[in-house]
Structure formats: structure tokens, C-alpha cells
Amino acid sequence: MKVTYYGHSCMGVNVNGVDLLFDPFITPNELAKHIDINSVPADYILVSHGHEDHLADVQTIAERTGAKIVSNFEIVSWFAEKGLQNGHPMNHGGNWTFDFGTVQYVNAVHSSTLPDGKSGGNPGGFIVKTPEGTFYFAGDTALTKDMQLFGEQNEFSFVMLPLGDNFTMGIDDAVIAAEYLQCNRVIGMHYDTFPYIVIDKNEAKTKFKEAGNELILIEIGKTVEL
Numbered sequence: 058m059k060v061t062y063y064g065h066s067c068m069g070v071n072v073n074g075v076d077l078l079f080d081p082f083i084t085p086n087e088l089a090k091h092i093d094i095n096s097v098p099a100d101y102i103l104v105s106h107g108h109e110d111h112l113a114d115v116q117t118i119a120e121r122t123g124a125k126i127v128s129n130f131e132i133v134s135w136f137a138e139k140g141l142q143n144g145h146p147m148n149h150g151g152n153w154t155f156d157f158g159t160v161q162y163v164n165a166v167h168s169s170t171l172p173d174g175k176s177g178g179n180p181g182g183f184i185v186k187t188p189e190g191t192f193y194f195a196g197d198t199a200l201t202k203d204m205q206l207f208g209e210q211n212e213f214s215f216v217m218l219p220l221g222d223n224f225t226m227g228i229d230d231a232v233i234a235a236e237y238l239q240c241n242r243v244i245g246m247h248y249d250t251f252p253y254i255v256i257d258k259n260e261a262k263t264k265f266k267e268a269g270n271e272l273i274l275i276e277i278g279k280t281v282e283l
């Protein structure tokens with residue numbers, strides 16, 4: 058799988074030639090000014106919850122690419138009202154098999170009100186099982202013991218976790234999350250975008266290393282193969 062970081066919590070994952078795009082927030086992100094959203098590929102756009110910093114560019118990218126929007130029922134319905142009819146609604150615990158693999162929408166401990174104040178349902182994350190491997194995109198969440206269950210039920214190639222603290226778990230809890238998830242390869246997200254979530258990247262890497270895990274912080278616009 059090829060993983061491209063577009064800043065904040067926006068990740069592109071290429072699985073067998075299919076492009077999954079998670080939580081697009083690119084044009085409002087000062088750190089991602091060099092990314093041209095017209096060049097961001099997407100066959101599917103997966104939205105973890107209703108906050109602006111996870112869906113700001115969904116409409117633009119979905120209109121250009123025709124990508125299918127995968128999220129909870131409330132968010133998929135909200136985009137349908139905006140004319141984006143190609144959606145797949147889910148809710149917590151549910152699995153659906155797409156052409157690239159199986160997605161499970163799982164619990165996140167956070168909130169999910171949409172930018173216009175409407176309900177974005179309950180926040181979530183995604184477990185994606187593909188022939189190339191299984192990974193977890195946590196979205197915005199606190200550390201939760203549910204992660205222990207995810208780790209028991211899956212063998213993760215890598216997991217994507219928020220690190221920035223304040224609005225989500227911070228570095229110390231992310232180290233524990235990796236332990237619960239039984240995965241020693243963590244891709245960091247949700248850090249440095251805003252003053253509240255600035256992290257010390259070296260300190261973060263050291264803390265993961267001390268726990269026997271690898272923390273991968275991808276440069277914005279760069280791709281890693283995992």
C-alpha cells in the first residue's frame with residue numbers, strides 16, 4: 058500500500074490501484090499550501106466525523122472525481138443534500154465490502170457536529186481490510202479500550218493515530234493505543250496544523266521508539282510505501 062500525507066488528518070491510501078482519501082482538509086491548511094487539490098486522486102472519500110477540519114474539501118474533490126463518499130448515515134445524507142448522491146452510509150460496528158476490501162466503521166471518542174450546526178451523527182474511525190493488508194484510521198479520538206478489541210480482532214500492517222493532544226489523544230496516549238492495537242507501525246496525524254496541537258516531533262519519535270514502536274511522520278505531499 059502507498060500512503061500519501063496531505064496534511065492534518067488527510068491521508069491518501071492506494072490499495073491495488075484504488076485510491077482511498079481520508080478526511081480531506083487541504084485548501085484551508087496553511088501547512089499544505091503546496092498541495093494542488095486538483096491533483097489529489099480519489100475513488101473513495103472516507104469521512105470520519107462532521108468537523109470542518111476533516112471534510113472541508115470533500116465537495117470539491119468528490120465533484121471532480123465522482124468518488125464515493127463513505128461515512129456515517131448523517132454525514133452521507135448531508136452531502137447527498139448538497140448534490141453528492143454517490144455515498145455509502147454506515148454506522149458503528151458495521152462492515153461493507155467494496156472493490157478494494159472491507160471497511161468497518163468503528164467507535165471514536167469525540168464529537169461530530171457539522172459546520173452548519175446539523176448533527177453529524179457519532180464520530181468514528183475506519184478499519185480497512187484489503188488483500189494487501191489491514192489498517193486502522195482512527196479519526197479524532199481519545200484513547201479508548203475499544204482499541205484493545207480492534208487489536209484482538211485484526212492484524213494491522215499499520216495504524217494512523219492523532220497525536221496533537223487538546224482535541225484528541227496526545228503522544229503518551231497514542232503510545233498506549235499502539236499497544237492496545239498490537240501494532241508497532243504508527244503513522245501520526247492531527248498535529249501542528251493549529252497552535253493548540255503543535256507537537257515536538259523528535260520527542261514523539263523517541264517516546265514511540267522507547268516503547269518498541271516506529272512512529273512515521275510523513276512530510277506533507279510525500280508518499281511512503283508500506
Ligand code: NI
Pocket residue numbers: 106108167168197
Ligand atoms: Ni474533530
Ligand code: MN
Pocket residue numbers: 108110111197224247
Ligand atoms: Mn479534528
